Amino acid sequence: MIVGVHGIRCYRYLTKAGDPEGAALALAAEWGAALGKGYDGVAYEAGGLAAAYYAHLLHLGTAQGATDEDPALLGDTGQRMLADWATALGAPDEVLMGRAGLPVRQIAEWIATWHGALARRVVVLFCREADTYLGDPLGERRVQVRAALSRVLEERRPRVLLAHSLGSVVAYETLWHRPVELDTLITLGSPLGLPGAIRDRLSLGPGNEHLTGQRPPGVRRWVNICDIGDVVAIPRDLPAVFPGIDVHHEVSLGPIATHKATRYLAVPEVAAELARLR
Structure with missing residues (x-):
């Protein structure tokens, strides 16, 4: 069983599917296809690949005439x-x-x-x-997003959690607030170590503040993968500030789409980590 938790720009799945459940199914199918033979399609989702979807909980909309990237x-x-x-x-x-x-x-x-x-x-x-x-350590949106991931983890009891981009921040916090047993946490294109913006704003729960950078409780192995040109995965050497990482891979996804989830999922390093658990 694998659970995936997405990063930014995923509200479009809800727009197309019509509800969060449909969005999660569409995301799981897309991620399964990216993982390759044996993981693709609905059959694998039914057998073990599920997505935790939370984009609707962070969606703010935009003013008329404005764009999200303004x-x-x-x-x-x-x-x-x-x-x-x-x-x-x-x-x-x-x-x-x-x-x-x-x-x-x-x-x-x-x-x-x-x-x-x-x-x-x-x-x-x-x-x-x-x-x-x-924005707010105790904010309702933050609590709801962590709860969305917790529900999927507790229902599915996966061996592996794949966490991309902002999803790695959500996963890291969630695994401290509501620990579960995991064989492997794989973070992809993670910005966890960015000083000020991310690292200094993490919430690990009461009594855990001094443990920032350590492997979350219940996680046996933490693998981090970053593209050498990914402007979100800053700093590149995440284990230098997160010593809880067991294995760190720097990869090259090519000159474009260096932060795209499906490109990360298709690298041999992800396949090798999943093969270890078969």
């Missing part, structure tokens, strides 16, 4: 998150400070100039959804 839509903490991201990517002080009222746009354009328009879009979208999740 950095001006970010709130104060989201803008600080964008600045933390740019700092980690090497942005100079003059970009981060800027003129009054302009820094957020300057930061986004710097990312586009140095890392490409797609990277700018991905980072801004990530900051929007991640800030919605992380």
Whole structure:
């Protein structure tokens, strides 16, 4: 049994399916197909691949005429998150400070100039959804998202949890708040170690704050996989700040779509980890 938990830009599954249950089924089918022969399609979902879906719980919508990737839509903490991201990517002080009222746009354009328009879009979208999740340690949305994953984990009792992007943040927190037994946690394109924006805002539950970076209780093996060009998987050397990781792989997904879940799921390193459990 495998459970997958998605990252950003997954509200579209709900739009197409009509409800969260249908969205979870569609996501599971897509991830199963990406894993390859033996994992693809409904048959494998029925036999062991399920998705935890939470995008609807973080969806904010946009004002008329606006787009999700507009950095001006970010709130104060989201803008600080964008600045933390740019700092980690090497942005100079003059970009981060800027003129009054302009820094957020300057930061986004710097990312586009140095890392490409797609990277700018991905980072801004990530900051929007991640800030919605992380904004309040006790916020209702945050609690509901963790509960959504907990329900699937407790119902399915998987051996493996595949956690992509923001889903790795959700998974890490959930596994501390509501521990379950797992053979393997596989994080893909994870931003867990980003200082300020992510790492310093994690909630592990009362009495666990000093354990940030350790393997969650109940998890026997933690594998992290990141693409060398993934602007979300910052810092690249996640085990340096999360020593609880047992195995770390740096991979190359190609020059485009370096943060795409299905590209990560198709790498040989994921197949090898799943083969260990057969």
